[in-house]
Amino acid sequence: MPVAVDMWADQIRAGDVRAISRAITAIEDHDPQSEELLKRIFPSTGRAYVIGVTGAPGTGKSTLVDRLAAHYRHLGEHVGIIAVDPTSPYTGGAILGDRIRMQAHATDAGIFIRSMATRGFLGGLARATGDVALVLDAAGKRYVLVETVGVGQDEVDIVRLADCTLVLLVPGLGDDVQSMKAGLMEIADIFVLNKADREGADRLAAEIEAMLQLVPERDGWKPRIVRTVATENKGVDELAGEIAEFRERTKQSAERQAKRVEHWRRRLLALAEEQFLQRAVPGTQGEAALDALAREVADRTKDPYAAVRELLSRAGL
Ligand SMILES: Nc1nc2c(ncn2[C@@H]2O[C@H](COP(=O)(O)OP(=O)(O)O)[C@@H](O)[C@H]2O)c(=O)[nH]1
Numbered sequence: 001m002p003v004a005v006d007m008w009a010d011q012i013r014a015g016d017v018r019a020i021s022r023a024i025t026a027i028e029d030h031d032p033q034s035e036e037l038l039k040r041i042f043p044s045t046g047r048a049y050v051i052g053v054t055g056a057p058g059t060g061k062s063t064l065v066d067r068l069a070a071h072y073r074h075l076g077e078h079v080g081i082i083a084v085d086p087t088s089p090y091t092g093g094a095i096l097g098d099r100i101r102m103q104a105h106a107t108d109a110g111i112f113i114r115s116m117a118t119r120g121f122l123g124g125l126a127r128a129t130g131d132v133a134l135v136l137d138a139a140g141k142r143y144v145l146v147e148t149v150g151v152g153q154d155e156v157d158i159v160r161l162a163d164c165t166l167v168l169l170v171p172g173l174g175d176d177v178q179s180m181k182a183g184l185m186e187i188a189d190i191f192v193l194n195k196a197d198r199e200g201a202d203r204l205a206a207e208i209e210a211m212l213q214l215v216p217e218r219d220g221w222k223p224r225i226v227r228t229v230a231t232e233n234k235g236v237d238e239l240a241g242e243i244a245e246f247r248e249r250t251k252q253s254a255e256r257q258a259k260r261v262e263h264w265r266r267r268l269l270a271l272a273e274e275q276f277l278q279r280a281v282p283g284t285q286g287e288a289a290l291d292a293l294a295r296e297v298a299d300r301t302k303d304p305y306a307a308v309r310e311l312l313s314r315a316g317l
């Protein structure tokens with residue numbers, strides 16, 4: 001097995017599409033081999049620039065990601081795309097629209113697109129996405145674009161793994177800045193005002209501007225607003241320019257360093273939690289056992305400390 005995993009890691013480093021696909025499936029399936037693999041490829045990671053693209057469904061994330069990917073491909077860079085969209089109906093793990101996009105890029109080995117199945121992760125989705133990003137990083141993708149719907153904590157966690165976060169807003173969706181989740185406002189490095197061809201773009205830009213007055217600058221960076229019409233490829237070069245400037249400005253910043261440490265701190269805790277749970281309440285009965293314990297505590301038939309004690313001893317601790 002070690003030899004096989006070594007070979008697999010080599011294939012990934014060489015950018016082999018099938019090896020990458022297999023790795024992602026192994027991560028999604030919690031295959032123990034994925035851990036061995038990730039250990040081997042980790043030294044080859046840290047070179048990709050991860051761009052998170054988030055916003056409500058229908059704001060044009062997929063369309064924009066596609067255009068941005070094409071932009072980077074024109075520069076000769078290899079690109080990886082991870083689409084995480086729990087609101088989309090999945091058919092065998094891939095969103096239909098993304099499948100079509102995949103076919104459009106099928107002849108280009110420099111671009112890798114994968115939809116993540118979001119079922120059955122139980123909070124581990126961010127971890128899985130992070131691991132997939134590592135695989136694409138090791139495979140030589142210089143840009144990794146992560147599309148996610150900005151709705152729940154899971155999504156915010158996913159976006160946290162990005163080096164640069166784009167938040168998409170569109171005019172006239174009843175998606176006013178006021179109603180936007182505060183969490184999303186805080187993580188936006190660049191606001192993309194997509195569908196700028198629509199009425200209400202000026203008003204939305206003014207609203208974002210007004211809101212930005214209230215947000216303190218981070219590391220001397222005031223989030224920018226870029227107008228795009230993704231379907232017509234308008235504003236995409238400007239957006240890439242802003243991303244490049246953000247990247248340059250934050251390269252040496254203490255904030256970025258702190259963000260990376262914080263990122264790994266979260267991931268280490270998530271990994272530890274996952275591994276602990278696997279030991280304490282393993283297998284398919286695991287969730288049920290945990291539920292049963294939680295119910296006992298809720299019913300006051302057990303105190304929480306006794307329940308934790310039980311979990312710890314089940315894990316052999
Ligand atoms: N008018 C207009 N339509 C757009 C624009 N960008 C995307 N769309 C359309 O909006 C719809 C949703 O786009 P999609 O990329 O799937 O959004 P997602 O759900 O955020 O990934 C599609 O029909 C796109 O063609 C834009 O800039 N202007």
Ligand SMILES: [Mg+2]
Binds near residue numbers: 061062063085147
């Ligand atoms: Mg989409």
